[in-house]
Amino acid sequence: MNEGMDFELLAASLRADAGDAGAFLEALAAKLGGALPHRVRVERGGGLFSHGHPVRRLSVSARCRANPHRARGRPQERATER
Numbered sequence: 001m002n003e004g005m006d007f008e009l010l011a012a013s014l015r016a017d018a019g020d021a022g023a024f025l026e027a028l029a030a031k032l033g034g035a036l037p038h039r040v041r042v043e044r045g046g047g048l049f050s051h052g053h054p055v056r057r058l059s060v061s062a063r064c065r066a067n068p069h070r071a072r073g074r075p076q077e078r079a080t081e082r
Helices: 003-035
Strands: 040-044 055-060
Touching: 003 040, 003 055
Parallel strands: none
Antiparallel strands: 040 055
């Protein structure tokens, strides 16, 4: 295959992938929103009477508010091999 044909195949592949980006973003927003509803924010575009409301922005909060467990009393000693 010559270089011109390789470039054409690459360009066609990029155009096809760009068309799938909207569908991929919709699926990702749905999956993340279902799995992490309190940490995912989806902003959609489109007007009040438009048919579609595509995802404009997708953000996920990674802030962790976990409280570490603290043992009461003496800390446990680690067992050592003899």
